[in-house]
Amino acid sequence: MYTLNNLLNEKQYGFLPQRSTVDAAMAAKGFAQANLQQRNFVIMISLNVMGALDAARWPSILCNLRNLRCPRNLNNLTQNYFSDRVAIFHDNTFKVERKVSMGFPQGTCCGPGFWNILYNTVLNLEFSSHTKFIAFADVLVIPTQGKTPTEVEVYANSDLARTEKWANDNKLQFNESKSRVMLITRKRSNDVINP
Numbered sequence: 001m002y003t004l005n006n007l008l009n010e011k012q013y014g015f016l017p018q019r020s021t022v023d024a025a026m027a028a029k030g031f032a033q034a035n036l037q038q039r040n041f042v043i044m045i046s047l048n049v050m051g052a053l054d055a056a057r058w059p060s061i062l063c064n065l066r067n068l069r070c071p072r073n074l075n076n077l078t079q080n081y082f083s084d085r086v087a088i089f090h091d092n093t094f095k096v097e098r099k100v101s102m103g104f105p106q107g108t109c110c111g112p113g114f115w116n117i118l119y120n121t122v123l124n125l126e127f128s129s130h131t132k133f134i135a136f137a138d139v140l141v142i143p144t145q146g147k148t149p150t151e152v153e154v155y156a157n158s159d160l161a162r163t164e165k166w167a168n169d170n171k172l173q174f175n176e177s178k179s180r181v182m183l184i185t186r187k188r189s190n191d192v193i194n195p
Contacts, residue, residue, distance in 0.1 A: 007068050008116055009123035014137030015112035024136040028143055031132050032184055035145040041152045041185045045142040045160065048178035049167075052138030053111050054103040056118050058082040060170050064117050081110070112137075122166045130155040149183070 008016070013024035032042045049055070062082070065075050085100040104111030115137075122140065123133050130152070134141040142159060146152030167174060 007120075009120050009135075011123045011133050012116055012119060012135045014135060014139075015116055021136055024134050024141070027132075027134050028141050031143045031145070036184065036186055039186065040145045040147060041149050041183065043144045043152050043156045044180075044182045044184060045144070045156060046178075046180045047140045047142070047163070048175045049138040049140070050173045050175040051103075052172075053115055055172055056104065056111075056115055057102045057171055060121075061114050061118050064121055068117070068120075078114075118170065121170075122163060125162055125166060127159045127162060128155045131159045149185075152183075 011027075013019045013021070013027075028044065032044065035042050062075070062079060065078060070078075087098050087100050089096045104114065119135055123135055127133065128144075130146055131142060131144040134143070140163070142156070142163070144152055144156040144159060146155055164174075
């Protein structure tokens with residue numbers, strides 16, 4: 001629905017028809033190649049949202065639906081879907097019931113769509129013109145370019161700070177053990193890179 005109306009950011013490649021990990025990888029590769037041809041430095045950062053579908057908070061999704069001007073009947077249906085939900089575990093001897101206020105059951109049909117609605121907000125933030133964001137499901141790739149190692153580091157850190165604020169605002173965390181940073185450059189004899 002939202003992709004047809006161009007409401008979801010084009011930088012999201014996950015859980016959408018006709019878009020795949022290959023498309024996301026090619027977008028990152030294209031950014032790097034274009035900048036390496038201009039003799040720029042590129043920092044490629046990959047972040048993984050910890051427990052993405054489990055950690056998606058429903059109030060954030062509902063707020064984003066309002067911001068996307070979701071039709072009232074669909075907004076009401078979503079609010080109803082999110083209300084009075086419980087998770088139940090029981091075996092032969094006992095039963096535990098807990099109220100649920102975030103996340104989606106494994107294999108749910110609507111969970112990926114709701115995740116994209118939540119994730120759309122990070123892709124719509126204002127970042128420097130030196131940075132491109134590429135999202136696939138719960139992975140966020142942030143390629144940044146600059147003329148010098150110091151310049152590219154400054155731009156990358158600035159945009160990472162905005163990304164971290166978004167995560168904090170939405171009560172999400174990035175998984176440090178699955179996150180990576182890589183400097184990409186062409187070797188130049190006249191460049192000195194301080195460690």
